[in-house]
Amino acid sequence: MKLVLILLALVGFAMTEDFYTTGDDNIDVDAFFADQPRAKQFLDCYMDRAPCPELADSYKKIFPEAIAQACKRCNSAQKHIFWKFLQGLKAKYAEEYQTFRQKYDPESKYFENLEKEISKY
Structure with a gap:
């Protein structure tokens, strides 16, 4: 009986969501885009054109997996931020949007599912 309880506990633990850790899940994305120098700094980081500030790097690290998995491990705040970021x-920056998509989804396999999922937030 104890073995069954231990196995159930392990299964339950394995099934808990493991969300991404980022530098700040409370970013005001509208204010971010209003601050053009900061937006450019982050975009240059995301496109590998410049070094990354710590906060930008915390998001950049999760982009490949988050995009490929439709933000499966993103918490609600991260999904909202990602949605607002892509819309902004x-x-x-329409050209940058296309460049971003091409960089992180060169075969156009994932963005449609990603945007469908995060649009709910």
Whole structure:
């Protein structure tokens, strides 16, 4: 009986969500895009054109997996931030949006599912 309880506990532990850790899950994305020098600094980081500030790097590290898995391990705040980021990128930096997509999803296999999932947040 104890073995069954231990196995159930292990299965339950293995099934718990393991969310990404980022530098800040409370970013005001509208303010981010209003600050053009900061937005450019982050975009240059994301496109490997410049060194990354610590906060930008915390997001950049999760992009490949988060995009490929439709943000499966993103918490609600991260999904909201990612959605707002992509919408702001499309609206204010359309060419950068295309470059971002090409860099992180060169075969266009994942972005449609990603955007569908995070649009709910």
